[in-house]
Amino acid sequence: MFILVNLKTYPCDPVAVAEAVRDVDESTDARIGVAPQATHLERVAETGAETWAQHVDPIEYGSNTGHTLAESVADAGAVGTLINHSEHRLKLADIDGAVRAASRTDLETVVCANNPAQVGAAAALGPDAVAVEPPELIGTGTPVSQADPEVVEGAVGAAASVDIDVSVLCGAGISTGDDVVSARDLGSEGVLLASGVAKADDPRTALEDLVDPL
Numbered sequence: 001m002f003i004l005v006n007l008k009t010y011p012c013d014p015v016a017v018a019e020a021v022r023d024v025d026e027s028t029d030a031r032i033g034v035a036p037q038a039t040h041l042e043r044v045a046e047t048g049a050e051t052w053a054q055h056v057d058p059i060e061y062g063s064n065t066g067h068t069l070a071e072s073v074a075d076a077g078a079v080g081t082l083i084n085h086s087e088h089r090l091k092l093a094d095i096d097g098a099v100r101a102a103s104r105t106d107l108e109t110v111v112c113a114n115n116p117a118q119v120g121a122a123a124a125l126g127p128d129a130v131a132v133e134p135p136e137l138i139g140t141g142t143p144v145s146q147a148d149p150e151v152v153e154g155a156v157g158a159a160a161s162v163d164i165d166v167s168v169l170c171g172a173g174i175s176t177g178d179d180v181v182s183a184r185d186l187g188s189e190g191v192l193l194a195s196g197v198a199k200a201d202d203p204r205t206a207l208e209d210l211v212d213p214l
């Protein structure tokens with residue numbers, strides 16, 4: 001299972017969380033990555049944790065003030081990027097452009113989607129993975145794997161029907177090892193989560209709990 005921890009803009013210490021991600025990753029068969037804010041990428045990558053960007057724009061080098069260039073996040077140490085997170089939605093053409101931009105620098109890609117229909121469209125753009133997240137469950141602590149198992153199973157089917165090589169992650173409300181196991185049982189190859197770790201009193205313990213049953 002791939003556990004991708006998105007720090008969003010939560011007021012946590014990104015380096016401390018990254019060090020916990022690195023250490024817990026070494027103690028488990030699960031793969032763990034962390035997606036800090038763009039300004040924290042370099043410091044997080046220096047910890048040795050698997051580092052992801054939260055976003056890249058569908059642009060190339062040039063006149064793009066305020067945008068995020070795939071080459072720059074790769075230079076900062078990111079190995080992958082989220083695209084089209086529910087909190088940073090893009091038009092379909094821009095999702096396509098962002099996937100292509102990430103591919104230029106060999107960044108792994110996870111395209112987020114609200115539901116199985118969007119997962120099918122996202123999978124057709126050729127990312128490495130898609131992540132299905134019902135927006136209404138994000139940040140609630142109510143896990144998608146329990147509250148809406150059909151959406152996870154639907155996403156797995158939708159991606160497989162388009163491109164069997166596109167992995168499926170699920171997210172929203174995932175915070176315990178049981179949630180991760182439920183996601184796996186529904187066919188998900190990973191989870192995308194944020195508040196369960198970034199807002200935890202002790203992110204390291206939260207990470208250890210997440211991988212404990214795996």
Ligand SMILES: O=C[C@H](O)COP(=O)(O)O
Pocket residue numbers: 006086133137138139140141171172173174192193194195196
């Ligand atoms: O990127 C992470 C997702 O939006 C899930 O957030 P959450 O774990 O706080 O529900």
